Amino acid sequence: MTFLPCLVRSFVGSELVSITLGRPLVDGYLEFVGARGAVNTWLAVAYDLKVFFEVVGKEPAEVTAADVFAFLAAQRAPRRGDRVVRIEDGELGLAARTIARRLSSVAGLFEYLLARGDAGVSGNPVPRGLAGRRGVRRGRGGVRLVRTPRTLPRVLSPSEVDRLLGALRTRRDRAMVLAMLLGGLRRCEVLGLRLCDVSVGERRVHIVRGKGGRERIVPVCGRFFAALGEYLELERLAEAMTDACFVVLKGPRRGLPLSPPGLDEVLAGARARAGVARCTCHQLRHTCLTRLREQGMALEAVQAQAGHASIESTRIYLHLANDWLAREYLAAAEAIDAQLDPLAGELAS
Numbered sequence: 001m002t003f004l005p006c007l008v009r010s011f012v013g014s015e016l017v018s019i020t021l022g023r024p025l026v027d028g029y030l031e032f033v034g035a036r037g038a039v040n041t042w043l044a045v046a047y048d049l050k051v052f053f054e055v056v057g058k059e060p061a062e063v064t065a066a067d068v069f070a071f072l073a074a075q076r077a078p079r080r081g082d083r084v085v086r087i088e089d090g091e092l093g094l095a096a097r098t099i100a101r102r103l104s105s106v107a108g109l110f111e112y113l114l115a116r117g118d119a120g121v122s123g124n125p126v127p128r129g130l131a132g133r134r135g136v137r138r139g140r141g142g143v144r145l146v147r148t149p150r151t152l153p154r155v156l157s158p159s160e161v162d163r164l165l166g167a168l169r170t171r172r173d174r175a176m177v178l179a180m181l182l183g184g185l186r187r188c189e190v191l192g193l194r195l196c197d198v199s200v201g202e203r204r205v206h207i208v209r210g211k212g213g214r215e216r217i218v219p220v221c222g223r224f225f226a227a228l229g230e231y232l233e234l235e236r237l238a239e240a241m242t243d244a245c246f247v248v249l250k251g252p253r254r255g256l257p258l259s260p261p262g263l264d265e266v267l268a269g270a271r272a273r274a275g276v277a278r279c280t281c282h283q284l285r286h287t288c289l290t291r292l293r294e295q296g297m298a299l300e301a302v303q304a305q306a307g308h309a310s311i312e313s314t315r316i317y318l319h320l321a322n323d324w325l326a327r328e329y330l331a332a333a334e335a336i337d338a339q340l341d342p343l344a345g346e347l348a349s
Contacts, residue, residue, distance in 0.1 A: 003060075005053045007046055014256065019046045021053070025060050025121075029112045038188060038209065040260070048105035060113065061120030068106070068125050072145065075099045100146040152319055153286040156279065161287070163274035171231035173266050176246055178227050179205075180284035183220035184292070184305050186211060187281035191258060193245040200225055210307045218305055293317040 005021040016039055020027045026049060034042045055074050056067045076093035093099075107126040114121060127145060156164070161181065168174045179185045179193075189207050197206040203225060207216050228245070237255045240247050244257035263281065271279040285306075293302050303314040 002057050003053050004057065005050045007050045016042070019043070021046065021050055023059070025113060025118060026053070026109065028116075029109045032112060033108075036213070038211070038213070040188060044101070045105045045108070048102040049109060052102060052106050060109070061118075063110075063125045065125045065127055068103070068127070071106075072099065072103075075102070096146050096148045100148050103146060152316065154278065154283055155287040155290045156276070156283060160274070160276050160279070164270055164276055164279060167270040167274035168266075169270075170249065171227060171235050172246055172249060173270065175224065175227040175231045176263060177267070177270075177284060178224040179220065180281055181288050182224050183218055184285050184288040185218075186285060186307075187260060187263060189307075190281075191244070191246060191260060191263060194243045195245055196243065198225075198228065198245065200229070207307065212309060214307055214309065216304070216307050218307075289314075289317050 003023060005023070005026070008020045008022075009016060010018040010020075016034075019030050019034065019042060021030065030042070030046055030049075033045050037045075052071055055071050056063060058067065076099070078093060103126055107124060110121065110124040110126065114124060165174065165177065168177060176190050179190045180187070183205065185205075185207070189210055192207075192209060193205060194208070197208060199205070202219075203222060204217050204219050207218060210216060232245075235249060236245075236247060237249075240255040242255070242257050246258045246263075248254050248256050248258055248262065267279060267281060289302055289306055292305065293299070297305075299311065299314055299318070302317055303311050306314060308314050
């Protein structure tokens, strides 16, 4: 039977309450994801599954590994003509990270169906990897289905930061940008801040639901709290019917929580006025964490500030902090030279 998914989102007021694709097995998994993950994760998984089943066109129980490889080929097909490639990885089709995320969403669906014991689903059709040599189990020392490039994130220079801050038009916008630039908060964490999550006396903010549902308390310097205090006193509506810190200041949604597209629009406008070539919310976070590492903050402390589940995610800031790397190298090189000089003298004698 052909499965042509139709993504339907249901709201109660402004709250997303359900996402369906039109098949009980898939819709049950989406309900499971929605109950335990962030809204953005929920939407991403739903869209990934929609794309997969549009390409495959089969019921979940009928999907095979061959269908998965056909899906991979379709995702790698040129999107804008044979001559247009990305500088990052030289590929013609979708970015490797996008394809890997979609495969992860599909694999998650079938792992869920297997755990439930749904009739007709006997295995996960998404291979964990290809064996690199005989005797090697798939997914252990073999070749990954999708190789994602490990690129260094861009950070803003001090002059770009100054221009960006000068181009912001409201105290609210300044407070949001400083939360990312000085505290390393993610976009969703900034928008998720509630009035009760802000501890002015301790100069800390409580992140109730970070990435992966993880909770943490992080310090932020006084500049952020000064900007936040001015916004709360002079701009935020006293009659706003929400405990969200950052709300819409004008228009039909005045007083309601600011949305992710709203924050993106604020940053895009400031970037254009400041003449900064590229600036995203995540780039502000990268800039913060890179500067902290450059000033000697321990990697484990940077991990805690960032809310990374694994220290491996934090190690990238070792490469970004060029001054730190240069200092470490010079210290090691001087120690090596000191060891080699006496040896050279002994050989000469």
